[in-house]
Amino acid sequence: MTRSSWIRKMFEEGIRMKADGKGPVWDFSLGSPILEPPAKVVDRLKHLAGGSVPGIHRYMPNPGYDSTRKAVADFISSETGIKIPSGNVIMTVGAAGGLNSVFKAILDPGDEVIILEPFFGEYPFYIDNHGGVAVPVRSKEDFQIDLEAVEALINSRTRAVLVNSPNNPSGVIYSRQSLENLAVLLRSKGRESGSEIYIISDEAYRKIIYRKPDCPGSLAVYENTIMVTSHSKDLGLAGERIGWVAVNPSTPDAGRLIDAIVFSLRALGYVNAPSIFQKTIEECLDVSVDIGWYKKRRDLLCEALADFGYEFIKPDGAFYLFPKAPGGDDLEFCRVMASRRVLVVPGRGFGMPGYFRIAYCVGDGIIEGALPEFKAAI
């Protein structure tokens, strides 16, 4: 608990501040997708909720409805060019539930998972839950993968590299070159150790992108890829906990791996992904919230902060900006900002002290209201 989430700490600090009656709070702490689900999602959900679909709220097989798994498999096959059978898709309780099920499936005590800095601060907990050890590795200045640094950390206990693209908190999309080089390295190291080193590809932000990526993701470039995602962001369903896992059929012993993930999701007490949302997303894989809405915020924030003198890599996806903390001390900078009633999260929460995260998935006027404070603080 003492290592617990900086994000949640700031979010809860925000709830306290908002109640103190001392004026507005400019809250950039939580990556809470603020947009309502697309109309198609609402219509579909309303239809399913109306009592006209018998059995919609019952248990189904642990990995999910066959029809949902098939819809997801077809969707991801067409997106990646890799033919995914529906049996390789497992519906999960969000991406967080999917990651935990995958880690339980593949980790023995002491096994290592490499995570790329900066990383989502919950990853080390997800790995630790199942006896694994999170091994953070630095990235290049532009937040792309530092292959030599990764290579230096691989050993016989390395079971996976966790790749989050678009990245929370940096907003970076890993390039085809980065992913292909990583694939070559992991193939070679896997052969040496005699077992697969997986890429676990957390793509929770896959549709929140501001340019077309040069590659459809790890699934398309590396056979030992387990893709994990959710509809929290692209369909605005964060509180509903609906996501899925897709296993590349070319990974050796894929059937046994899938069985282990399904067993894990049951044994961990997820049991199944929420039923009505499986059936909802089944027909809504082709829609998303308005990405332009997020892009406007990115552009507004980036332009102003660059103008004030903040240093950062302009994000290509997700809804975060991860600048260097002026003065170098991220905790001190976040304290200064909080005293100005602006909530941002220290970079050490993502394995990178000296930076801070701005979650710009915020309502109209919040960025504009906070800009004078950012200007004054630097």
Add this chain to the structure above:
Amino acid sequence: MTRSSWIRKMFEEGIRMKADGKGPVWDFSLGSPILEPPAKVVDRLKHLAGGSVPGIHRYMPNPGYDSTRKAVADFISSETGIKIPSGNVIMTVGAAGGLNSVFKAILDPGDEVIILEPFFGEYPFYIDNHGGVAVPVRSKEDFQIDLEAVEALINSRTRAVLVNSPNNPSGVIYSRQSLENLAVLLRSKGRESGSEIYIISDEAYRKIIYRKPDCPGSLAVYENTIMVTSHSKDLGLAGERIGWVAVNPSTPDAGRLIDAIVFSLRALGYVNAPSIFQKTIEECLDVSVDIGWYKKRRDLLCEALADFGYEFIKPDGAFYLFPKAPGGDDLEFCRVMASRRVLVVPGRGFGMPGYFRIAYCVGDGIIEGALPEFKAAI
């Protein structure tokens, strides 16, 4: 995986058999509540799903909406006579998610949890997930708690006794006498070891009862009780994964225990209970599915099976019957029944070889259809 669930095995066997075209399958394998949610639940869900409640699908604080926690706290306070503050209620991803969050919160590696035979077959996994050791203890012939047997197994590593009432698979409701005696024992043993031994009270079937219990449950008789339940059965929402945990405010250091459970539900990747179902059950705690529907099935089954010569304790709650396996070999008996296209689950899946479980939450005509097979098999 090899120790995996007999229930799910039979359920999946049933799916295969139903597709083989060789006639009806009488499937009593899965405790899947077949009744649709009450009209009030459907109305409420439909209203919330309609797009008229802004932000309904977003993240909220990990333990749930304040309003939902308050509604649950008020409800359980009035049911048990114990004043539960809303901060002591944590909304969870079903009871299974609640149990896992509780076990992660209270267990250190090697800590022991006593489970009462017969027990839900997933319990040992839930305990093992977090480094704990499940210690099964026999019960009395009538499935009430064998206090001497429990006492003999308590040692300095015992952190909790898991009490499931009404019980899956026996249908027994533990008597006030049983629970009060257990409370006295745990208080005394807790004093000896210098730390609390919790009762974790899994009350997933609390509203599926056929007589008024003589006691509102463990929360009312023992201060170190953590109650866990879900709305899978009473509101027919099994696939939607909505449940909650309530901590007795009289347990020492309750605030820290609650913080640990909330941290655990986040770290395990549940994040929060599905949002729309929190808001749905908030106003539906006073309703339930038609218990009479289940009672009719219990009575039909009990009368016929007693008539055929099966031996069992007549269940007071839940929707299971747990008879002795004719011939004594539960695996063999279940095989014989499967050859007659009747699916029941071997008692060894619940820690009691020599018995078998019939889940009688089944549609019209299923019991009637299967009775000749039960008669012939004995």
